[in-house]
Amino acid sequence: MIICTDNNRSTAQPYILADEDRAEIAHHIHHYDDARAASIDALKVIQRRHGWVPDGAIQPVADLLGISAADLEGVATFYSLIFRKPVGRNVIKICDSIACHLTDYQVVQQAIEQQLGVGLGQTTQDDRYTLLPICCLGACDKAPVLMINDNTHFNVTPEQVPALLEAYK
Amino acid sequence: MTNSISAKLGDTKPLTYRVVENQPLVDLKQYEAQDGYLALRKVFAGMSPADVQGEVKNANLRGRGGAGFPAGIKWSLIPMGPDAGDKYLVCNADEMEPGTFKDRLLMEYLPHQLVEAMIIAAFAIQAKRAYIFLRGEYVLAAKNLNEAIAQAEAAGYLGSNILGSGWNLDLHVHTGAGRYICGEETALINSLEGRRANPRAKPPFPQIAGLWGRPTIVNNVETLCCIPHIINRGAEWFKALSQGKSTDAGTKIYGVSGKVKKPGLWELPIGTTAREIIEEHAGGMKEGLRLKAWLPGGASTDFLTPDHLDLAMDFDTIMKAGSRMGTGLIMVVDHTQSMVSAVRNLEEFFARESCGWCTPCRDGLPWSVKMLRALERGEGKPEYLNILQQLTRQLGPGKTFCAHAPGAMEPLQSALKYFRSEFEQGIAPATAAAHG
Numbered sequence: 001m002i003i004c005t006d007n008n009r010s011t012a013q014p015y016i017l018a019d020e021d022r023a024e025i026a027h028h029i030h031h032y033d034d035a036r037a038a039s040i041d042a043l044k045v046i047q048r049r050h051g052w053v054p055d056g057a058i059q060p061v062a063d064l065l066g067i068s069a070a071d072l073e074g075v076a077t078f079y080s081l082i083f084r085k086p087v088g089r090n091v092i093k094i095c096d097s098i099a100c101h102l103t104d105y106q107v108v109q110q111a112i113e114q115q116l117g118v119g120l121g122q123t124t125q126d127d128r129y130t131l132l133p134i135c136c137l138g139a140c141d142k143a144p145v146l147m148i149n150d151n152t153h154f155n156v157t158p159e160q161v162p163a164l165l166e167a168y169k
Numbered sequence: 170m171t172n173s174i175s176a177k178l179g180d181t182k183p184l185t186y187r188v189v190e191n192q193p194l195v196d197l198k199q200y201e202a203q204d205g206y207l208a209l210r211k212v213f214a215g216m217s218p219a220d221v222q223g224e225v226k227n228a229n230l231r232g233r234g235g236a237g238f239p240a241g242i243k244w245s246l247i248p249m250g251p252d253a254g255d256k257y258l259v260c261n262a263d264e265m266e267p268g269t270f271k272d273r274l275l276m277e278y279l280p281h282q283l284v285e286a287m288i289i290a291a292f293a294i295q296a297k298r299a300y301i302f303l304r305g306e307y308v309l310a311a312k313n314l315n316e317a318i319a320q321a322e323a324a325g326y327l328g329s330n331i332l333g334s335g336w337n338l339d340l341h342v343h344t345g346a347g348r349y350i351c352g353e354e355t356a357l358i359n360s361l362e363g364r365r366a367n368p369r370a371k372p373p374f375p376q377i378a379g380l381w382g383r384p385t386i387v388n389n390v391e392t393l394c395c396i397p398h399i400i401n402r403g404a405e406w407f408k409a410l411s412q413g414k415s416t417d418a419g420t421k422i423y424g425v426s427g428k429v430k431k432p433g434l435w436e437l438p439i440g441t442t443a444r445e446i447i448e449e450h451a452g453g454m455k456e457g458l459r460l461k462a463w464l465p466g467g468a469s470t471d472f473l474t475p476d477h478l479d480l481a482m483d484f485d486t487i488m489k490a491g492s493r494m495g496t497g498l499i500m501v502v503d504h505t506q507s508m509v510s511a512v513r514n515l516e517e518f519f520a521r522e523s524c525g526w527c528t529p530c531r532d533g534l535p536w537s538v539k540m541l542r543a544l545e546r547g548e549g550k551p552e553y554l555n556i557l558q559q560l561t562r563q564l565g566p567g568k569t570f571c572a573h574a575p576g577a578m579e580p581l582q583s584a585l586k587y588f589r590s591e592f593e594q595g596i597a598p599a600t601a602a603a604h605g
Contacts, residue, residue: 031341032363033255033298033381039363040346044305065363078365078524080347081305093306097267098468099426099500101514135349135522136267136468137306140426140500141433150308 015056017064021045025064036065039075043082052083080134087130088123090168093147096133099140108144111158115165129165179204181410183398184391184420185436188278195313197320200281206326208397209285212292213332216400218249221293225396227404229418233271234261234352234389235467235495237417237484246376247294247384257385258291258299259361260393263345263352265304266467267518269496271422272390274434276303276310279394280317284340286393288326289400291338294386298339302357305344314342349522353571354387355379356524367526368571395419415440415483423482425451427501428458434498440486444478446499458503462587466495468515469576471583472502492583508588509595512581513541519577530574533564537581544595551596558585 028041042065046057053076062072076082083091094109109120112131116124123130137145142154148168156164179186187194187203194200212221226241247256260283264272276283283301291299303311318340321327329337343361345351351360355369358380379385399407408418421439423446426432430452437446443463447453454460462472465482471492473480480486487494502511520534537560540553561582564574585592 031339031343034362036363037361040344040360044344044346067363074365075363078348079345082346096514097518098464098511098515099268101511102427102500102502102506133521134306135265135347135518136269138264138270138273138304140268140270140498141424143426143432147306152306152308 013056015054015060017057017060018049021049022064025061029065036067036071039065039067039072040079040082043072043076043079047083051089052086080132086123086127088127090128090148091130091132092165093132093134093137094120095135095137095143095145097136099136100144103143105144107158108146108156108161111161112165115161129168179398180402181438182420182436183402183410184275184282184394184422185279185434187282188274193278193280193309193313195280195316197281197317197324200279204401205281206285206321206324208400209288209326210332211400212289213334213336218293218295221289221400224399224404225293228395228399228407229404230392230395230399230407231417231484232389233391233395233421233496235266235469235493237494240388240392243376243388244290244294244386246374247386248377249295253295253384255298255381255383256294256296257380257383258287258294258296259357259380259385259387260287260299260301260390261352261354261357261387262301262303262307262310262390263357264307264390265349265352266469266496266498267515268426268464268467268500269424269498270426271424271434271496271498273307273310274422275390275394276307277313280310280313281321282394282397283314283390284317284321284327286396287340288321288331288338289396290386290388290393291340292336294384296338296386298341300361300380301340301342302351302361303342303344304351305346307344311342311344318342348524349518350524350571350573353573356571357387358385365524367524368573370570391422411438411440411483414438415481416485417483421482421497423450424498425501426498427463428455428503429453429501430455440481440483442479443473443482443499446482447478447501451499454501454503458505460501461504461506462502462508462511462584464495464500464502464580465492466497466499468518469493469572469579470495471579472508472587473583474587492579507545508584508591509541509545512584513538513545515580516541516577519573523573527569527571527574529564529568530577533560533574534577536560537577544592547595548597549592549595553596554585554589554592557581557592561585 025042028038029035046053059069062069139145230240231237350356351366356366360366375385417439420436424434435450516537523530525531543549561578564578566575
């Protein structure tokens with residue numbers, strides 16, 4: 001079990017923004033009357049490439065948006081679904097809000113934690129999974145609910161957990 | 170034109186009569202075949218922005234995002250006329266109020282209905298651009314809305330010279346990256362501008378100075394979705410939908426979650442009683458369980474008890490009972506569940522989701538969580554109940570920029586009111602005795 005470490009956060013190498021990413025960010029910017037409005041879109045572009053937003057990416061992306069690196073860092077660290085530390089290949093987001101509380105999400109969380117040997121906010125040693133809590137996923141009639149990457153899973157039971165996790169390599 | 174509206178169910182369930190389970194209606198032709206874009210055509214066939222605003226105002230459409238502010242009044246505060254400059258329409262589709270899952274249905278299953286509604290609303294306020302602020306986790310809603318927008322553009326309903334009127338509109342889906350606070354109107358605007366989602370001081374209200382400092386209207390998904398139907402069938406029809414049940418107008422998408430037999434969503438006349446919603450539509454509590462308490466419309470509403478079940482679920486009735494209808498999606502607590510645990514879960518949520526801008530919220534919420542956790546373990550100190558009671562005032566309305574902290578206090582204050590003994594039982598025996 002490893003709590004997200006700083007091992008991958010080398011700043012020795014300058015970050016090279018990929019041409020496709022630069023073009024995609026430019027495309028996002030044109031939807032707004034002010035370039036910085038594309039901050040979250042731009043951070044998502046970077047995150048799609050690396051799984052997270054490496055330190056080195058902040059300055060070149062901020063330059064594209066016409067804001068300071070500190071400004072963009074302020075945005076990046078505010079939003080829970082922008083990751084400023086490395087995460088596993090698969091990010092499990094388990095809803096722990098009241099509707100899932102009232103339908104016993106805790107036993108699902110326990111089953112996941114037992115199987116993976118990690119707790120909330122942690123990544124498995126093989127970098128396969130990161131487990132995070134998330135705000136109500138808006139499917140409370142099918143609670144407990146969780147997301148793995150972009151997929152939402154409904155009415156999850158502890159018994160389903162092994163097969164569910166196995167599907168994500 | 171209204172004669173061509175055939176669907177019978179559309180008369181009583183306008184928002185959802187076209188919803189077929191597991192079959193999202195994304196195809197424009199199919200939507201058109203079911204009276205889709207009829208209201209938009211009616212608007213461009215001769216209605217002025219003032220006509221549209223007037224019809225919505227007469228319909229007494231109150232905001233379905235939780236606050237219940239009349240949409241027509243909100244619109245009427247926006248500057249109109251040739252000197253008004255750039256204006257924006259924003260749809261609040263950041264559905265994160267715990268227990269709420271209605272906008273997901275509307276966007277996944279009927280994306281064109283929202284697109285049509287937004288074109289009409291944008292025309293009514295003469296916005297130059299419209300945004301749907303969608304939470305990032307709603308992946309299918311984003312896909313279906315983007316498909317619907319592309320089809321609407323190709324059909325001439327969106328983009329330049331809409332239906333030959335010479336009027337233009339861009340509609341863009343902006344997806345968020347988490348944080349409940351983004352649902353707060355002014356925090357949402359900051360987030361849309363690419364900033365941290367801290368709330369703004371009001372006034373000025375967004376209608377005067379919103380997105381990029383320009384006049385902006387922010388409306389909830391369900392609110393907007395009522396508009397094409399009001400245009401098609403008229404304000405009087407909309408008001409008659411709830412006749413005999415409520416002074417509020419229209420239908421409401423109600424829902425129930427928690428341990429009921431059939432959790433789900435139902436579009437019903439606004440003012441339907443909580444008893445009908447829970448017992449008839451949701452099938453009542455699961456076998457062996459009794460209803461102990463219920464939240465009428467989200468995490469930030471006060472708990473009510475079984476004694477309140479016969480109340481009409483509308484804004485004013487639930488307000489008079491000491492709670493708020495909020496989003497209208499009910500959560501039930503059964504007799505085996507601990508109120509202290511439920512409130513601890515709620516306050517943990519609010520503490521985590523606080524943006525940290527205002528001290529009472531940033532510091533008060535974690536403090537409440539600390540005490541609630543101790544009470545949950547049976548290790549609470551006797552003074553905790555009084556401190557919690559004080560916090561409900563110190564974090565109450567008027568102490569912070571936005572309604573996050575006051576909302577967080579609603580379930581706490583009502584749980585202390587109705588279930589005080591459960592909190593008292595969480596006081597550690599030794600300290601309880603020591604204090605006599």
